[in-house]
Structures are given as structure tokens and as C-alpha cells.
Amino acid sequence: MTSVLGCRKIKHNNSTSLILNFRYSLSIISALLLLGIFYLLPFLNEFFFFFGFEQLLSANRCSLYPHSHYWIASKRIVTPRGIVSGTVEIKGGRIVSVLEEEHWQKSVKSLQVIDYGNAVIMPGLVDVHAHLDDPGKEEWEGFPSGTRAAAAGGITTLIDMPLNSVPSTVSEETLGLKLQAAAGRIYIDVGFWGGLVPENAFNASSLEGLLKAGALGLKSFMCPSGINDFPMTNISHIKEGLLVLAKYRRPLLVHAEIPQDDAGYLENKDGRDNPRSYDVYLKSRPASWEEAAIKDLLTVSKDTRTGGPAEGAHLHIVHLSDARSSFELIKEAKKSGDSMTVETCPHYLAFSAEKIPDGDTRFKCAPPIRDAANKEKLWAALIDGDIDMLSSDHSPSAPQLKLFNEGDFLRAWGGISSLQFVLPVTWSYGQKYGITLEQLASWWSEKPAKLAGLSYKGAISIGYEADFVVWEPEVEFDLDENHPVYHKHPVSSHFLTTLSVYLYDRHTACNFSLWYFFSKECTLVWHRGLECVLFYDQISLVWS
Template sequence: MDYGEAVVMPGLIDVHSHLDDPGRAEWEGFPSGTMAAAAGGITTLIDMPLNSVPSTVSEETLKLKTKAAKGRIFVDVGFWGGLVPDNAVNTETLERLLKAGALGLKSFMVNSGINDFPMTNSSHIKAGLSVLAKYKRPLLVHAEVEQEVENDLDKADSPRSYSTYLKTRPASWEEAAVKELVELAKDTRPGGSADGAHLHVVHLVDARSSLQLIKEARSRGDSITAETCPHYLAFSAEEIPDGDTRFKCAPPIRDSDNRDKLWDALLDGDIDMLSSDHSPSVPQLKLFDEGDFLRAWGGVSSLQFVLPATWSYGRDHNVSLDQIASWWSERPAKLAGQDHKGSIAAGKQADIVVWDPDVEFELDDNHPVYLKHPSVSAYMGSKLAGKVMATFVGGNLVYKEGKHAAMACGALILAATDE
């Protein structure tokens, strides 16, 4: 196949995506989510353990996930398990979940918004790390700890204003959580009680204090990494219109100065990788009550758009194709324990995206979008560059010029154990 001057690159690996299947497939689902992924050049997804029903916190609930995905996925899909208080104190449950194939665990240090996925404290995380050390798998953490808000809301603060939502979730929440995590990360050093485990901070936004704490921990030899997301690099708080709850997410999109610092950190290697944090919902939850930021569902629907978004906004920062491949393929493969993926080389799986960085397009009603609810995406209405021409998964052509393969031929990814 001759693609002329197009870019041929390792397929993207998205280590942070919510497909909500089973139980909330009306929000997204394995077929629509993986079709969108393939159209966006993503060849591997690691599905998060919450927003589906039930949450993936045991061997039994992981089996429900794999059953729902089997024969219905257009890209390869793996699964993070959930670390919650109940299984943190029951190592047998955690071990069974990991032996069943969970690639690692995910926890929240703040209310997740999902009833069967309660938040964890430092004791729970410490227990989880001890179990993960045995299997040499990572713990991914939503790093926010609720703090008393200094500037209480008053009657003048409109719930339709993004600045009102921003007041309720300041950067100090991230800083407080990361402070706790870097203390726990000391155990991941060689000879520590969690040697073999790894801490990964998901969707880092605070590019000031929180980032500095992570940099210092790494310099001491702690096993800790961080990701951020294209929507934190593309948008800024000042630009979000009143009532446009498509932009609501947690942690929040912060100011333009913070956005510039995130770019600096990513380019300098202090942030390791990118992920989508695709977190969709039905329109009636996302576009709540004509734009109420305090009550709308939080999450940016983005799965199909992350490659062109990274390229489009990265051009102003002289981002190279090699950097994109590192942020979206090589490093995510390592985090997820998928050493056979992440690069184009002899012996690696043939996961490949072909795309044209020079083609610009409008994300409007005329552009084919495979997400279940395109209207809830903050990217709709944008002009982006970087058209995906073809996507190969395991050597199979799964997407080409607006058409998908006749069969959903993606594979389930389950971690292997020696036991």
C-alpha cells in the first residue's frame, strides 16, 4: 500500500479511557468507542474500571467486562482493575483480580461520582502497592484530595460561569494529593516495601506545585510517572464560554499560563505521556439544565480527536512526530506492560496509523464521528489538522477513509501471570 508522503507511525495507545460497557453502554460502549478509536489512529485502549455497571473491582466483574467486549471491539482492549477500600483490605480479592488479567489498578483520592467506586486514602493505596509489587504492575491514581475552599461561593457566582466551577476545585486539591503520593512512592524504591510497584498520576493539570513534587520524587529514585490530556493543552479557563458544560472535567481546565507550563513540562520530559481520559455521558447529563457547571457530568469526550488535537495545538510548540510517537505509543506501552507494542520494529505487533498532518478539517455535522454522542464533545466546532487515513491493528486494516472493517477483530488484552 503506497501512502505517498503521509506519516506512518505506531498506533496510539490510550491508557485512560472510559467505555462504560457493560451497564452504561448508552453513554458509549465497546463498538462505538473502539470504532471512534480506530478512526482516530488509536490501536490499543486500556479501559478504566468505573462508569460501567458494576465497576471492575473483582475477578467476577472483570469477567463481565471481557464478556461484554468479546467480538465487539475494533481495536485491542485491555483493562485496569479498581482499587477501592473493600478490596484494599482484602488482598485475596486483589490478587484474584490481578491473576484474572487486570493490567494494574486505578484509585481515586476524591469522590469519583460513582457509588460503587469509593475513594481511597493513603492506607488503602499503600496496601494496593504492596500487592502490585508482587505482580510488577502499576497503580494509577486520580490525585485530588478535597480541601476547604478559601473563596466560598456566594449568590453572585452563577453556576453557568466556568469560573464558578473553577473555584470549587482549586489546584491545592491536586497538590495535597500529590504530597501524599510522593510519600508513598518512597516504598517503590529498590529494597522498599513496594519495590516492583509503580505509581502513575493520571491527568495531571497543576503544572506548578504538583509537578514540582513529582520531579523531586523522581530525582530521589521513586518509581512515579504522570500523564496529561490534550484538552488541558488545547483549552484554557479564560476561553470557556458561559454555560458550555462540554468543557467540564476533573481536575478542571486551568488558566492559559498553567497550560503553557504543561506544554513546557511535556516537552522537557517531566510529564511522561498523554491520554484521552475519554469520559462521555448522555447529553441530558452533560448539557445539564441549560449549562449548570455545578451539576453537569464532568468529563471530556475526545477519543476520536486526540491525535489531530495533539498535532494541531502542538505545532505552535514545534512538536515533532517522534515526540508524538513517544507520548502516545512508546511510553504508554511500557506503562501498560505491552512490550510487544508501541513502536514499528521487527518482532513488534503491526499496530500502525497512517495520517496526513497537512490536511485540515472542521469538526461539524458533515464530519463523520463515531462516538455515540458527538454533541457532548468539547472539540466539536473546532478546526483541526491531521487526517487519519488508515489504521492497522495486528496487521489488519480496521479503518480506511471513513470505512471500518466488516468484522470487529480487536483482541482482548489480559495480563499473564506465572502462577
């Protein structure tokens, strides 16, 4: 059993005082995960390109609001140079020093120090792939519940996808609607991808307007997305999009599946196949779909090489599930100098097709979860550095769309609800493969921040924003139906019962006790015309 920190003693001028843990520049949200207590987060002041916190203080709420300059200490701080025992100094919401233990005892005399002992202090997670369905489909998720669940999973920055909201984010105007919807309704830092669709792909001014308005990059589908106002793109659309993105040095994220001759299989027109069978669904979206899409992408990804027409743009393949032929193609492209990265997701690393029960549509996603041998190859590629990063691909829906009663994999909405569980799932399942805290920080913080162009996030290093998660890897808890879940529809998450049974059957446990740390209130940098350009000059020179 474990509980998250309630109140900590803070050393100050050789005396001890109790400071309640909800802070201004580094807001600690105190929660008792096993007991189900999650303190309400403050309302937000304004929306920015990235949204920050404005603390709402009260007599019974934990707060470090008056303390703009203080230290946090631990024997395990995950930094770019490895794990150190020491302290991190925070001033004005930024990290101003990181001292190892032998140095900080002499240096820190009159400053406030919060000592977390042996708990791990790690950069807050940056999730570059999530669907919050807001505005327009708040009954699916929405900014409040989605960002709250993200906070409960150690995510301090989230980049929202441009589809599953109404309307989809494919123009400067529709991005404005999303910004309005997020104002005052988010509990972590949030940014947005824009959409590359046929209607804007050949309209450079439209794409530039979307990027200038604050989109961090673009996202496209090479197969039907299931959303009417977000149609699929072909390779010509992608080629044009890369040319515009090159000017702004930003990425294109691609859902890489192209339906082959068996596309009609999804409809099960003759009724001969059992729609409750996961194997039937798996065969309806074979690995050949991913392979075909990646082969097409490689015809234009070479344009991103040094000296190419799209130099400065970057191609990012989202949620790779095929670790066989598709992955070999990606490796070769990287070796040739294509500016390309790839992500996979915890559900592809935790589960395998052979173990998915018939009718359990919580496991339906696209691309699908593949077989156990494929899962082992994904882990190997991730550990070897060939897969660059992880994301949640949190894609919830209203429960009735999952068709739980019918268990029809072919008609149920596809999507995994996972924001709250990505850190414990990655760590717990990764123990079999000997993953390290440094690898975890790279996959979930450093590399995703780089993809999004957030040069001030993703590491515990001088000058970076003070976004942290503090957790205890050795402490166990049972992730079952009694565990508090902050997604709008907890029943939709496949991690709730399966993870607990899987882990305990193997005499392991989901090791996860955490505290939440958040960034300072962000500076308003984007809403006055040229200030947006200045902001991007600061953060977007990532792929040069």
C-alpha cells in the same frame, strides 16, 4: 480537502493488482473522513486478555486476508531510531524487518508492497485512560461506538477504566462481566484496569485474584468519584495496594485530588454564585487539591524505590492539570528514584479557562481546565520530558446529564468526549511548540504501552505487533459539526466547533488524514489458569 485511502495498488512479481484495503494480520480500515464514509469493521471471534480481529470477508469489502506476508513503504516511517524512508515487513501479524530505502529495493522482489509515498507511518496509539461505560451504561458510550471512535482517531489499543460501568471492576468476578460484555463488540485491541477501593484494599487475595484474572494494574481515586460502588481511597489503602502490585510488577493509577476545606463549595448552598460561570467551577476545584493529593502520594511513592518495600510497583498520576506546585513535587520525587510517571490530556493542552464560554458544560472535567499560563507550562513540561505521556481520559455520559440547557457547571456531569480527536488535536495545537513526529509517537504509543506492560506494542520495531496508523500531517480538514463523529453522543464533544474556530482564526488547520492499521488476531493466552501467569511473565517486567 482530503480523503483517506480507498484502494491501493500492490506490486507483486513486477505486475500490478488491486488489493482492497481490509486485512487479516494488519487490517486497514478504509475511511473517507471528509465524505463521512466509515466502513463497518468485522465482528470479533472471541475475547482474550487483549482482543484481536477475526475478519468477516465479503465480495465488496477491502481485504488482505490471504496475504500474511507483505511490506508497507513510506518516506516517513517513525521508528525508535528516528524517521526513516523505507519499508516495514509484516509476517503473521508481526514486524519482522524494517529496511531503509537503499536496502529494500534490492531485497523486496516477490513480496507484496503497499507504498504510501510521503504519508507518515506511525505506531498505533495506545490510550491508557478511557471510560467506555460498558456493561451497564451503554447509553453513555459502550464498547462498539467507543472503540469505533478510537479507531477513527488512530488508536489501536485502549485500556478501559474500572468505573462508570455497572458494576465497577473491582474483583475477579466483575472483571469477568466486563470481558463478557466486550466479546464480539470491539473494533480495536482492548485491555482493562482493575479498581482499588476500600473494600479490597486490605484484602490481598482479592486484589491478586483481580490481577491474575487479567487486570493490567489498578486505579484509585483520592476524591469522590461520583460512582457509588467506586469510593475514594486514602493513603493507607494506596500503600497496601502498592505492596500487592509490587509482587506482580504492575502500576497503580491515581486520580490525585484531595478536597480541602472548601469542598462544600461545589454545592453552592447559598445560591450566591452563578453556576453557569466557568470561573465559579474552576474555583471549586483549585490546584491546591492536586497539590495536597500529590504530597500525600509522595509519602508512599518512596516505597517503590530500589530496595523499598514496594519495589516493583509503579505509581502513575493520571490527567495532571496543575503545572505549577504539583508538578514541581513530582519532578523532585522522580529525581529521588520514586517509580513514578505522569500523564496529561489533549484538552488541558488545547484550551484555557479564559476562553471557555459560560454555560458550555462540554468543557467540564476534573481536574478542571486551568488558565492559559498553566497550559503553557504543561506544554513545556511535556516537551522537556517531565510529563511522560498523553491519554484521552475519554469520559462521556448521556447528553441530558451535561445539562446543556441549564449550563450549570456545578451540577452537570463532568467528563470529556475525545477519543476520535486526540491525534489531530495534539498535532495541530502542538505545531506552535514545534513538536516532532518522534515525540508524538513517544507520548501516544511507546510510553503508554510501557505503562500497561505491553512490551510488544508501541513501536515500529522487529518483533512488535503490526499496529499502525498512517496519516498525512500536511493535509487540512475542517473539524466542525459536519464532520463524521463516531462517539455515541457527538454533541457532547467540545472539540467539534471550538477546535475549528480556534485553528482557523489563527490561520492554521487541523492537519489530519489517516488510515487505520490493526494487529493480528491475538493468541488466547489467559483463560486457562497458568497460561495467564505465563503471559504476565512475558509482559509485566516493565519497571525492573
